[in-house]
Amino acid sequence: xxxxxxxxxxxxxxxxxxxxxxxxxxxxxxxxxxxxxxxxxxxxxxxxxxxxxxxxxxxxxxxxxxxxxxxxxxxxxxxxxxxxxxxxxxxxxxxxxxxxxxxxxxx
Amino acid sequence: xxxxxxxxxxxxxxxxxxxxxxxxxxxxxxxxxxxxxxxxxxxxxxxxxxxxxxxxxxxxxxxxxxxxxxxxxxxxxxxxxxxx
Numbered sequence: 195x196x197x198x199x200x201x202x203x204x205x206x207x208x209x210x211x212x213x214x215x216x217x218x219x220x221x222x223x224x225x226x227x228x229x230x231x232x233x234x235x236x237x238x239x240x241x242x243x244x245x246x247x248x249x250x251x252x253x254x255x256x257x258x259x260x261x262x263x264x265x266x267x268x269x270x271x272x273x274x275x276x277x278x279x280x281x282x283x284x285x286x287x288x289x290x291x292x293x294x295x296x297x298x299x300x301x
Numbered sequence: 302x303x304x305x306x307x308x309x310x311x312x313x314x315x316x317x318x319x320x321x322x323x324x325x326x327x328x329x330x331x332x333x334x335x336x337x338x339x340x341x342x343x344x345x346x347x348x349x350x351x352x353x354x355x356x357x358x359x360x361x362x363x364x365x366x367x368x369x370x371x372x373x374x375x376x377x378x379x380x381x382x383x384x385x
Contacts, residue, residue, distance in 0.1 A: 206331070210328065210331070213324065214304045214305055214324065215304075217304070217305055217308050217320060217321065217324055218304055218307070218308060223314055223316045223317050223320070226308070226317060226320050227316075227320050230305075230320050230323060230324050233324070233327075234323065234324065234327040237327075237331065238327055238330060238331055241331045241334060241335075242331075242334065245334050245335075245337075245338055245343070248338055248343075249338070249343045256344070259344075260343050260344045260347060263344070263347045263348075263351070264334070264343075264347055266351065267330070267334075267347065267350060267351050267354060270351065270354055270355070271327075271330075271354060274354065274355075274358040275327070275358075277358075277362075278323060278358055278361040278362060278365075281361065281362050281365035281366070282316065282319050282320065282323065282361065282365045284365070284369065285316065285319075285364075285365035285366070285368050285369035286314075286316040286368075286369075287369075288369040
């Protein structure tokens with residue numbers, strides 16, 4: 195069981211690191227938000243999944259409630275993170291931010 | 302965490318700062334959960350992490366709603382947008 199938890203946690207952290215590198219490296223706002231949004235939702239979901247399993251030591255009623263609550267966080271993140279990403283990109287688009295195109299590479 | 306803070310500070314446009322702050326917010330949620338696991342008081346920290354996730358979400362939505370009204374951001378966009 196603990197091996198599973200560690201594997202999940204490492205995968206979650208891997209996505210976090212990948213997303214952060216994506217935020218820094220990408221040339222344009224839209225690509226950065228693409229990386230950030232992906233990182234947020236998936237990384238957090240993996241971490242919450244790992245912690246939900248991690249908290250289930252003794253299968254007592256109280257442990258199960260905590261695990262369910264962590265699952266609720268995962269559900270909320272699953273709903274909220276893409277919406278937030280959409281809101282940001284929509285705001286950026288309306289505010290007149292031109293998406294990065296290939297011929298702008300010389301800039 | 303520090304890297305997305307870097308993006309939050311340096312980000313050329315306001316929207317990049319929003320990306321940085323959003324990234325930090327979601328990382329803090331994961332950090333809170335991990336701290337809860339370490340101190341064996343997960344049920345207390347789960348509530349804090351849930352509240353923080355919601356607050357982060359609302360803040361990002363509010364900031365996005367606010368910033369899309371201003372026009373001088375970056376170069377003028379060519380594609381026609383439905384005027385809200």
